[in-house]
Amino acid sequence: MNIGLDMMGGDFAPIEAVKGVKQYLLEQNFEGLSLILFGDEPQLTALLIEYDVPKDKYKVVATTQIIDMNEHPTKALKEKTNSSISVGFQYLATGKIDAFISAGNTGAMLVGAMFSLKTVEGVLRPTISSVIPKQDGSTGLLLDVGLNADCKPEQLNQFAVMGSVFSKYIFGVDDPKVGLINVGEEEGKGNILAQAAYPLLKENSAINFVGNVEGRDVFNDKADVMVCEGFTGNVILKLAESVYDIAQNQKVDNPYLNRFNFEIYGGTPVLGVEKPVIIGHGISHATAFSNMVDVAVKMVNTDVLGKVKEAIQKI
Amino acid sequence: MNIGLDMMGGDFAPIEAVKGVKQYLLEQNFEGLSLILFGDEPQLTALLIEYDVPKDKYKVVATTQIIDMNEHPTKALKEKTNSSISVGFQYLATGKIDAFISAGNTGAMLVGAMFSLKTVEGVLRPTISSVIPKQDGSTGLLLDVGLNADCKPEQLNQFAVMGSVFSKYIFGVDDPKVGLINVGEEEGKGNILAQAAYPLLKENSAINFVGNVEGRDVFNDKADVMVCEGFTGNVILKLAESVYDIAQNQKVDNPYLNRFNFEIYGGTPVLGVEKPVIIGHGISHATAFSNMVDVAVKMVNTDVLGKVKEAIQKI
Known part of the structure; x- marks a missing residue:
């Protein structure tokens, strides 16, 4: 190799x-x-x-x-x-x-x-993802994180598939739970894109869709793979990166917050x-x-x- | 009264x-x-x-x-x-x-x-905002945080005006700096909405527009008032709220992270x-x-x- x-x-x-x-x-x-x-x-x-x-x-x-x-x-x-x-x-x-x-x-x-x-x-557009440190010690995946600032619902559905495969084979997560980043828990919530993506994800038998995940769920165990367009994803990623900088500035040395040092994950693959x-x-x-x-x-x-x-x- | x-x-x-x-x-x-x-x-x-x-x-x-x-x-x-x-x-x-x-x-x-x-x-749609604790001790404002999941560029321009007035009169910030939440620093970056909103904000003489702010800038002093559609804003707010919960779970007692306890700000006004x-x-x-x-x-x-x-x- x-x-x-x-x-x-x-x-x-x-x-x-x-x-x-x-x-x-x-x-x-x-x-x-x-x-x-x-x-x-x-x-x-x-x-x-x-x-x-x-x-x-x-x-x-x-x-x-x-x-x-x-x-x-x-x-x-x-x-x-x-x-x-x-x-x-x-x-x-x-x-x-x-x-x-x-x-x-x-x-x-x-x-x-x-x-x-x-x-x-068959892929409409490639995507880039980011590792997300989960509070339970596991490794989440967020995509897209900036390659596709505007997306069609079908793209989010493909991100879910690509992210699930990556999570399974690279992180070793069995049957990864897929969540749709959204502003509320219930089906029907969200902007036009999220509302249209939800039924596609729900009907997609290639993934284990668990429904909507909110901003507060990014770091919990609700979903292993979290999908959104690249605008929101990029904002989430850079905000998460800043949490590590904040912890450093504040001289907080905490094992979980140290996992927000995104350097330890190496880089982001293009999928x-x-x-x-x-x-x-x-x-x-x-x-x-x-x-x-x-x-x-x-x-x-x-x-x-x-x-x-x-x-x-x-x- | x-x-x-x-x-x-x-x-x-x-x-x-x-x-x-x-x-x-x-x-x-x-x-x-x-x-x-x-x-x-x-x-x-x-x-x-x-x-x-x-x-x-x-x-x-x-x-x-x-x-x-x-x-x-x-x-x-x-x-x-x-x-x-x-x-x-x-x-x-x-x-x-x-x-x-x-x-x-x-x-x-x-x-x-x-x-x-x-x-x-003259207001196209009311908006709801959230206080954002800034690292320098000041109080930022983020809007919209969920009332308007899909927005027109003109709405973001109005959020900037409403947020500036609120920041000035309620937080006492003199000539508040307004930032557009975006995925990059340069003009021209972003999704269709952000690209279209940028020139409106730039030409708006009623505000002090400082350009794009990224996820990493939410908690720094780049902007006092940060505008975006309510989808991204809601995700940012709930993620920020979860930072406090994480700090609590991790038993981190830090004065700045304690300011992520959004309860201390009371509530969000409808503007x-x-x-x-x-x-x-x-x-x-x-x-x-x-x-x-x-x-x-x-x-x-x-x-x-x-x-x-x-x-x-x-x-």
Whole structure:
């Protein structure tokens, strides 16, 4: 298995990316894994030696350009054809790697995923999700968190299917409970979109729909998979991220609130494209990179995107 | 000034309502105030004597019915014409009281406000807001928080005006900064609604528009007044409420997180109707009732709804 990693993406690249690779190999080295590292060769080689990363586990692919965090995604991908992100997607599209990871320019990663990869047959639009730390210790999934600011009810129904498959195969949740983010508990509540999505979710036999979930239910055990359009989802995610910052500012050290440090989850996978793409937070440190490799390995090993494809076609 | 209070609404009525009245009169008694208390006369009279509430400050209006928390609002208001909520709105509509407060059935309060009172001239739709505790110690305002799940851009622009007036006159914020809840910082970001609302807010000379605010900005000082449709606003509010519950569950005792106890803010005023209506949380205790009286007194004293009317007509 070849996992591709953009070593130049993120605020602390390439050093934290190198440390992340080292951490992954130390902690949860997967036997058949080869890491394909995209980036500035002299810089990377020096760091990989410095951090004593086993040579048989990686291969450096030299790239000469970097897409900065604030560059226009489409323009940058078109012009910087030898950037770590562009080359990574070329490798992914042509099968030279099985998954691609970057903590770089999120827009460029999304555009790269959408335009260099095929959308899974039957999927209306790919989606991005976020891990949600649940109070009972389990791991929830919220989607969409920003790729689709306006949605049709059918999209929410597909998010439910894709999220359920991901929750099952990557988080190991058996028969994940799916909730529709809404403003009240009862059927019939909500805006036009939520009202229209509810019956689709209710009739969808591919998922375990448990009804509406409210803002107060995001962190409880009412649902494992929570679906909404990307506007509300993005606001929820960024608000949840800020809860961790608040706890830090307030010098509150609490095991549950510490799980709001979204860096520990690594990154967010793009669901609905044919190959695994994982987008990391700009502030990713070693643990985030290590976790992204871990999720990528799991996604390849479980063929979760193949499972998404099967499930979508059953709706 | 006559402030009307539904003594039978809320999970802990009438005893907490009586205690709240007592608390208000002890702590911030306003000279010209007369409290008009709607509810079961024998029960109230006994409690008012028991809690030693000064007789010259209140008058009990006997009502014989109660609208329960789970009753259908429109049906209940129509059938229970002698309920504390119905009679309260009759008093408000006919000028016998200057403001009406209840921690009872929220739907019935909204229906009552919308149908027994006139909408302020020029207001497309009334709105409900929520106090947001800011990290810098100041008090933010978020609106709409659930009355209008789907909105037009013009409504968001009006929420901005109504919220600014409320923030200025009730919270004492000078020239409140208005932010549009969105998924990114830059103009042009967002769903169709946010994209269309941005230019209206930018051109609105009646407000101090500071641009987009994201989920991570809800609790920081980027904006004093934050506007969105009621779907996202309701999810934000209920999520914020759950942060307090989480802190309690986790036994975290932190002064800032304690401000997420929304009960301390009393209730949410309906903005855009011609007279002050304040809706309390079902779980309201004495402090919440006391604070609701305080806000009602301020709303009448400052003629905040008259100011809303003037401001709306300037858009």
